[in-house]
Amino acid sequence: MKVSAFTFIKNGQILGYPFLQSIKSILPIVDEFIINVGESEDDTLDMIHSIKDKKVRIIESKWNDGMRDRGYVYGQQKMIAQFNCTGDWAFYIEGDEVYHERDLEQIKKSMEMHLNDSNVEALVFDFNHFYGNASSVLDSPGWYRSEARIIKNSIRSYAPDGLFWLVLDSNKKGRYPRAKRTGVTCYHYGWVRSEKQMNLKSSKVQKYWGGEPVIIDYSQMDQSIIKEFRGSHPEIVKDWLPQDIGLYVADPAYKLTQKQKKHRVMMRFEKLFGIDLSKKHFKLV
Numbered sequence: 451m452k453v454s455a456f457t458f459i460k461n462g463q464i465l466g467y468p469f470l471q472s473i474k475s476i477l478p479i480v481d482e483f484i485i486n487v488g489e490s491e492d493d494t495l496d497m498i499h500s501i502k503d504k505k506v507r508i509i510e511s512k513w514n515d516g517m518r519d520r521g522y523v524y525g526q527q528k529m530i531a532q533f534n535c536t537g538d539w540a541f542y543i544e545g546d547e548v549y550h551e552r553d554l555e556q557i558k559k560s561m562e563m564h565l566n567d568s569n570v571e572a573l574v575f576d577f578n579h580f581y582g583n584a585s586s587v588l589d590s591p592g593w594y595r596s597e598a599r600i601i602k603n604s605i606r607s608y609a610p611d612g613l614f615w616l617v618l619d620s621n622k623k624g625r626y627p628r629a630k631r632t633g634v635t636c637y638h639y640g641w642v643r644s645e646k647q648m649n650l651k652s653s654k655v656q657k658y659w660g661g662e663p664v665i666i667d668y669s670q671m672d673q674s675i676i677k678e679f680r681g682s683h684p685e686i687v688k689d690w691l692p693q694d695i696g697l698y699v700a701d702p703a704y705k706l707t708q709k710q711k712k713h714r715v716m717m718r719f720e721k722l723f724g725i726d727l728s729k730k731h732f733k734l735v
Contacts, residue, residue, distance in 0.1 A: 457483075458527040460527075463493050465647055476549050477506075483503070487511070509531065509534060525609035525610050542600070543599065544612065547599075575632055578636070578637050582698030584691040590717065594729055597732075598615060627733070668700075669704065678696075
């Protein structure tokens with residue numbers, strides 16, 4: 451079995467991504483790591499070169515600033531990296547995602563288990579969305595609770611944006627990949643960066659979604675979906691994490707949006723019927 455990992459990154463340093471920790475967290479279980487580095491305004495490329503591991507293969511690209519339709523430029527950059535993967539599996543990781551060292555063997559076993567099962571096209575991870583600090587996570591159907599991050603490199607797949615894949619059985623219509631759960635959790639740290647870095651990110655990337663920059667204020671959140679995290683963090687990311695401890699406290703005067711009110715209703719149904727109503731870009735088999 452050969453495993454390819456891949457990612458794309460641009461301005462990772464000034465936007466505060468833990469991209470080096472992200473890459474290194476899964477490097478031990480992959481055979482090659484394709485990194486698509488977009489033309490940046492900082493030292494992101496030099497930082498990637500500093501890894502100095504023979505598994506790493508770097509591609510340099512220039513983003514299409516004219517592509518501002520629903521994040522499709524993210525899908526383009528994701529697929530530039532994926533199209534250079536040569537393994538049986540393609541393991542996608544974003545620059546703010548990290549995996550725990552204790553889970554690496556389980557990820558590898560899952561890939562081995564399903565390698566020759568033609569009914570399984572992708573592997574799914576649960577997600578911890580950290581918010582405000584490293585002691586708080588969000589739990590709501592408005593935040594995806596699980597996502598496919600590994601896909602077989604022998605099927606026709608593409609990414610409409612950076613988040614998920616579609617599989618092409620024909621040339622006209624895509625479907626979500628058939629998948630199995632790995633039983634492993636991905637640690638998503640994008641929302642523990644400083645608000646300054648998050649607002650800089652908004653000013654630079656919101657255009658790719660056809661919108662104007664939005665102001666990021668962590669305090670403007672539904673307190674009911676912020677839960678305390680009591681587990682351990684991956685060793686490789688501990689020095690990067692903010693040192694605040696305790697449950698993040700949102701603005702008590704914050705008024706819920708209509709979408710958040712809808713999510714609260716969904717959460718009541720989840721609790722009543724024991725179901726998960728969060729969006730899923732895969733079909734479990």
